[in-house]
Amino acid sequence: xxxxxxxxxxxxxxxxxxxxxxxxxxxxxxxxxxxxxxxxxxxxxxxxxxxxxxxxxxxxxxxxxxxxxxxxxxxxxxxxxxxxxxxxxxxxxxxxxxxxxxxxxxxxxxxxxxxxxxxxxxxxxxxxxxxxxxxxxxxxxxxxxxxxxxxxxxxxxxxxxxxxxxxxxxxxxxxxxxxxxxxxxxxxxxxxxxxx
Amino acid sequence: xxxxxxxxxxxxxxxxxxxxxxxxxxxxxxxxxxxxxxxxxxxxxxxxxxxxxxxxxxxxxxxxxxxxxxxxxxxxxxxxxxxxxxxxxxxxxxxxxxxxx
Numbered sequence: 001x002x003x004x005x006x007x008x009x010x011x012x013x014x015x016x017x018x019x020x021x022x023x024x025x026x027x028x029x030x031x032x033x034x035x036x037x038x039x040x041x042x043x044x045x046x047x048x049x050x051x052x053x054x055x056x057x058x059x060x061x062x063x064x065x066x067x068x069x070x071x072x073x074x075x076x077x078x079x080x081x082x083x084x085x086x087x088x089x090x091x092x093x094x095x096x097x098x099x100x101x102x103x104x105x106x107x108x109x110x111x112x113x114x115x116x117x118x119x120x121x122x123x124x125x126x127x128x129x130x131x132x133x134x135x136x137x138x139x140x141x142x143x144x145x146x147x148x149x150x151x152x153x154x155x156x157x158x159x160x161x162x163x164x165x166x167x168x169x170x171x172x173x174x175x176x177x178x179x180x181x182x183x184x185x186x187x188x189x190x191x192x193x194x195x196x
Numbered sequence: 197x198x199x200x201x202x203x204x205x206x207x208x209x210x211x212x213x214x215x216x217x218x219x220x221x222x223x224x225x226x227x228x229x230x231x232x233x234x235x236x237x238x239x240x241x242x243x244x245x246x247x248x249x250x251x252x253x254x255x256x257x258x259x260x261x262x263x264x265x266x267x268x269x270x271x272x273x274x275x276x277x278x279x280x281x282x283x284x285x286x287x288x289x290x291x292x293x294x295x296x297x
Contacts, residue, residue: 137212
């Protein structure tokens with residue numbers, strides 16, 4: 001006889017009733033989901049700490065989970081807000097490393113722009129320099145613009161979806177989207193000034 | 197910006213979007229999981245307290261509604277008695293006061 005695993009709702013109900021250790025089950029189920037979101041928004045060295053923070057926040061606000069949306073969706077919003085708060089905290093402490101683009105990035109851009117084949121393009125994209133360039137370029141944006149550019153331009157969400165996930169107004173996201181993209185394009189323009 | 201630069205920037209943007217999409221989720225250790233549980237155990241009452249607040253509000257609301265019903269009921273009964281007494285008193289006074297007749 002097989003015993004089916006308890007549903008998320010059942011676990012949440014029991015955690016709220018005092019079975020705190022059952023929260024491990026939710027962490028196990030959603031650590032990959034949260035880790036993937038967080039890894040897409042913060043530096044590699046910040047992922048573990050921010051993901052930890054996401055689950056602690058989820059626990060402390062578990063009673064506000066309305067069960068109208070899937071738990072994963074609710075958790076995604078907490079993850080995004082935690083990433084945003086992490087960037088705000090970094091910006092507040094004025095520690096913004098990885099902000100300048102060097103010669104190696106310019107060389108990478110030249111190689112990428114020179115390539116005609118799809119395979120070579122994909123190969124260059126997989127290189128460490130690309131991820132590093134991505135993080136360096138994004139590090140030059142404000143925490144707000146960074147979140148918006150990542151969600152709308154890099155992940156392809158609509159303005160409405162991004163606003164809903166960030167808990168911001170649609171107008172706010174719409175205004176930032178345009179501004180943030182212009183900033184990112186200016187940063188990238190710096191890489192192609194001398195390229196043929 | 198020239199059309200040629202525009203195309204180049206679009207290509208770079210495409211590459212960054214692909215790089216972003218290909219970022220993999222890290223593997224968290226068991227220690228990481230238990231570090232969360234350790235932190236969560238430090239404030240176990242917090243999650244429960246927040247569920248107790250709405251429950252308390254509902255209980256208080258029930259008591260308030262019940263008390264209000266009693267008050268409204270007694271006021272209505274008292275008013276009805278007053279009206280009844282008022283009319284009968286008027287008739288009593290009317291029969292006793294010869295000037296009114």
